[in-house]
Amino acid sequence: MTMEKETIIQRLKEKGLSITSPRLAIIDVLVEQGHLHPGASFIYHEARKKHKSLSLSTTYATINEFNRHGIVKALEFDGKENRCEVNLDDHINLICNRCGKIIDYHPLLSVDRTDVAKATGFVITGNRTEYYGYCQDCSRDRDSASPSGKQHNHHS
């Protein structure tokens, strides 16, 4: 589940980070759930509605700070915009090759991390699991007019 606004503010205080108006505006965007996997530009434009002077660099700085403190989790892509994972529960992201939609899927079983450590000596601190393919909407009419197009991610 997504964190509460109060929880996030609490966490910032604990870490000695200031509660500023730009940050509050960004937090609102994150918790309001207009987008489960917002990118920097989405956050920037939305947060600007509340804090009109917000700059893009501050948006990036804030996202990085939040990522560093486990408030969001950065999903990195090349070519495409990076995304923020707002729901931090363990899950798999299903990413549509066609429309770019990202769907959260909570599987029943998962690879046991202690097995990995036992087998390889590798200590896991984080993970990233993504399945690519076609979402229900896109697989319904896979080869209609506009083929694999621009991979643009308009919605979560």
Add this chain to the structure above:
Amino acid sequence: MTMEKETIIQRLKEKGLSITSPRLAIIDVLVEQGHLHPGASFIYHEARKKHKSLSLSTTYATINEFNRHGIVKALEFDGKENRCEVNLDDHINLICNRCGKIIDYHPLLSVDRTDVAKATGFVITGNRTEYYGYCQDCSRDRDSASPSGKQHNHHS
């Protein structure tokens, strides 16, 4: 297991792609396994030893072509260089936060893809699974002076 040189050449022929000297040089780099997860610049510099006039744009074009035809699989990163997955068996990449090493791990059990399709209607065509953490070398002396590597990935 990594594909054989012959297998790759065979596949190129099937797809109607020409067998050229630059491509053979690049294939050699891939199958010679000096690097299990080489980036474009590594491939470029290595392949140049065999085909001296190779250009960087051709290197990128070739990698993209190979990726498109399933001969390698592109691992996309942001900020860092992208990497080529040469071993296409289903596995998890263990990526060290410190030295950047990438270790292939073949788990015993995996999430069943048909379950995913059944539960979400999402048709899976590919996947990406990465665990981040500390490799054996780096977790041994996690907080010693020098982070043995510049976070750059010199070896697989």
Add this chain to the structure above:
DNA sequence: AACGCAATCAGGAATGGTTCCGAATTAATG
């Protein structure tokens, strides 16, 4: 051997998301 088309080259410019910089502003503290 010769043709046609794909691939290569150069290499510089463009791209675009992200980061970096210096200066101005603001939050937290006592």
Add this chain to the structure above:
DNA sequence: CATTAATTCGGAACCATTCCTGATTGCGTT
């Protein structure tokens, strides 16, 4: 409130990758 450090801002810089252009090479086929 005065101080100090953190934060913010705008714009410039970054950088791996892509995209040119047009000339040349050389693979695969006839």
